[in-house]
Amino acid sequence: MTETRSTASAATIPQTPELSAAEKRATIRKVIWRLIPILAFAYFFNSLEKTNIGLAALQMNKALGLTTAAFGLASGLLFVGYAVFEVPSNLMQYKVGARKWLARIMITWGLVAAATGFVNSEASLYILRILLGVAEAGFYPGVILYFTLWIPRQYRGTMLSLFVLGGTLAGVIGSPLTGLLLTPKTYFGIESWRAMFVLEGIPAVLIGVLCFFVLRDRPADAKWLSPRERNWLETSIDAENALVVSKHSGLGIFRALADIRVLVLSVIYFCLKFGQYALSFFLPLMVVAFQAQAGTKMDTFQVSLMVAIPTAVAVLPAIFWARHSDKKGERYWHATIPAIVGAAGIIVSAALHQPILIMIALCVSTIGLTAQSAPFYQIPGYFLTGAAAATAFGLINSLGNLGGFVAPTVFGALKDATGNYTIPSYLMGGILILAAVLTGFLPRMFKSLDPKSLPANAISE
Template sequence: MTTTPTNAALAAFDALQELSSAEKRATIRKVTLRLVPILAIAYFFNSLEKTNIGLAALQMNESLGLTTAAFGLASGLLFVGYAVFEVPSNLIQYKVGARKWLARIMITWGACAAATGFVNSEASLYVLRILLGIAEAGFYPGVILYFTLWVPKQYRGTMLSLFVLGGTLSSVLGSPLTGLLLTPDHYFGIESWRAMFVIEGIPAMLVGVACLFKLVDRPADAKWLTDRERNWLEGSIAAEHALVESSHSGKGVFRALGDIRVLMLSFIYFCLKCGQYALAFFLPLMIVAFQTQAGTKMSTLQVSLMVAIPALVAIAPAILWARHSDKTGERFWHATIPAIVGAIGICVSAVLHEPVLIMVAICVAMIGLSSQSAPFYQIPGFFLTGAAAATAFGLINSLGNLGGFVAPTVFGALKDATGNYVAPSLLMGGFLIVAAVLTALLPKMFKSLDPRQHAAAPESRPVVASK
């Protein structure tokens, strides 16, 4: 097969030359400052209302008569509805645009989160958690897809890490906020855990409304960019898409669903999420367990402040790691090493007995888990674009986030069976080791993912396979 430039790739390459390096960096800063803050705020409330059930459990479990296993099941059921509707949600966003669809997600998500304050039984809690997952389906992969339409790939890791910072801050700032709201036993006769769900659900709906006014679907529609900036962004992204489509035959939606590489990435993400959500949902209960060992009694607010520590420690390493991945262009080891770090932290925390040392190990685990996502989600872009990429992002996130169902359910059941967190923690660490090994082996398993095939300098003229 001969290799000649396609018209689309050549036209896109010409647009790349219109800006100097300094102008390109300035353009990316402008896009980042315009889009990332609102999306990070949305992710703040998205993450907060996904995991605030962990702190609510300190009061809610007794109020509703939940066992640890029942609480774990309720936590995980969110991901059932999430998994079923993730791919359709991403495809709808690809058709109607991110502005309307991400706004819809946040508005319905906030409404379902607030409605959790009205549950009156174990069954009604289960139903609300499933509806919450359906409402949220498509948010995280939708933002990833949105970034592929806005910035060249060499900037996406850093931008994604800044977006994910919103989720991290939900633990740093949101957990103490939740703890503060849970400090009184009642608000005007209403149990505080119920009031907390309502109070934290309303801002998510307001952020959804703000998305309608703040977001723009793609650079060509952004009036706050100059013509040269719009042309460069649209041209560079078109060039990347042309290269991928020429090299990988423009895989369609249904072929992406059955692509073994997508399925492998989904399984890897499942293993990663097992470790992440085990900590997210059970860390407050694990900290409460420290009380017996330390001979102290902590309030809900004190527990929430303890929950914030690992997330706070992980912020800087995650951003620096994503920037290093962007600078070097390497993705596989940048996704593998954090998974190993996360596994070490979780497993070490399981065998320690001193509360302070356990918290140090959990901080190490959180650094790994927070640093992994940005480089990992750049891998599908090596071989998919357009609707196929939307499908892949949705499938990876939906199947992967089933780990959010399995992890708390199994974690809670093992805790009830063994009376401690040792066995479930070691099991979750094992999932992370599997994820690390498979990520490292991806370039060897699939030649199309060999980094040497994607090592061309961004500014070099694109040469693609002719059809």
């Protein structure tokens, strides 16, 4: 490690033990193989149970008598629970530890997701979607917070991209799986869309139980690491946190809530989630609309395969982009460029009329929206640690995910009003452009976020 020139004294910044480059890489690989499989698998079902309502709508809307606008509202209500409980959930995880809290989240969301199969009216669907958001609140920012306790900053983009891969595969594998479950009309007299919700909810409960026994709260608790490896991880992270505190005076919980940088990041994330969830929830219905233009007819399973294409195309570019961001140590442009790509894809898709060309444009948009997340979520760590970071991650995710409520509600209402997806798609593209502009100008808006002044630059290999 190079010697830091930080204003903090050497006494306040832990001295990081020397490991060879090969030993460091081996340690990071150990952490990845131990933590990522179970967390990515959990995120697979987390993402699946948020968005499987999109394919269920092909049968559920008729069964419950839902309009497009009512379906959009039901899809988005999940994020109301998110918005209210994200910050308290993250603070609770910071207090009791990730092992217990992430396990609790997985078990409760699995139970509520399965209960969705028993709804019998528009109102009961609304209630279950709100409760699903309450149960799931804190999972994604909780994992991001968990990584800050396990991985030095320079490796976190790649770590997060591998975790997010679980959610991405929910679109690649999960959509066809959902479509397959929806193929029969009934299972022993039970409507297939109801059975699907139950069958896809149960695994989350089982993963939650497994999480309780497999996860450890921090490297010091990991018996599968050698003492030198544990010491390197702990002291490296402590040194990074000490530099942040010396630079930013250690923001507390309430100051983090009111910090203008956190609020701007929340607005950016709102815009990004607006685009992401509008596309996730309505892509199955958009694919069905292609049929009329192409003069073809697809069953539910074929629609699910079409829905999986954009996400499948986005998997490798997202991992490559996160690794490139880690290698270069740059976050702002690595978060800005994907937002531009996402906006361009959705705007172009709205201007096209051929289904194949529209799908290509949506693939491009999905690549951008998927690649953006890992670099973006490294930015708060430049100026926040500890409980303040837990607060900020929760606030950014909660306010940002309100885009998941507004997007399908507005998207569905505009579709009903205009009779097509053109105007909603242009709106989504414009909001993504706003996200790109704000992200690109962050270092200019806040001198403390200028890359030249960031404390992270003081520690490098």
